[in-house]
Amino acid sequence: MKTSALFHKGWQAMVMALALSLPAVQAAETAQTAPLFTATTVSGQAFKLADYLGKQPVYLKFWATWCSFCKAEMPHLNAIKDEFGDEIKVISVNVGFNDSVANVQQFFRQEGYDIPTIFDANGEITQKYQVVGTPHHILIDKDGNIAYRTFLATDQLDQIIEQWAQH
Numbered sequence: 001m002k003t004s005a006l007f008h009k010g011w012q013a014m015v016m017a018l019a020l021s022l023p024a025v026q027a028a029e030t031a032q033t034a035p036l037f038t039a040t041t042v043s044g045q046a047f048k049l050a051d052y053l054g055k056q057p058v059y060l061k062f063w064a065t066w067c068s069f070c071k072a073e074m075p076h077l078n079a080i081k082d083e084f085g086d087e088i089k090v091i092s093v094n095v096g097f098n099d100s101v102a103n104v105q106q107f108f109r110q111e112g113y114d115i116p117t118i119f120d121a122n123g124e125i126t127q128k129y130q131v132v133g134t135p136h137h138i139l140i141d142k143d144g145n146i147a148y149r150t151f152l153a154t155d156q157l158d159q160i161i162e163q164w165a166q167h
Contacts, residue, residue, distance in 0.1 A: 031145040035128040039118040042101050047091060053144045057164045058089045062126060062136040065103040070135040076153045078113050080161060087165040095134060096120040
């Protein structure tokens, strides 16, 4: 029992330290340029981040089918895509770690989602964006800067998306 409690406290401390080390909001004066990448979605569509620069913001959601928080947030992501899909490009990125394209496709079929999804099999995109846990949301403005990043869907995330859609 003591070992379990110590492990739990150690795990909590590690998660808290990690959460504190990653900013929830990327400040404008320290704007980070989003790493460019090209990929193919699980449905075979080409996606090139550079194609959206100067034209449209991009919302990247990193997730996995084994992540319960990720799956619980998918209705939110699907609603964002349905409501703002013309103003903001929504892309989900499955981190590929302990997952498969078949799992993604089965989950989407089961839930009725139609979200463009990249399967990051080798973790290259996940690594470029310094994603260390799921879910992880990243908003990239039209200029190609990371404007906001957070672990969970938040009111601030929704507010930024609504502001971008109005402009």
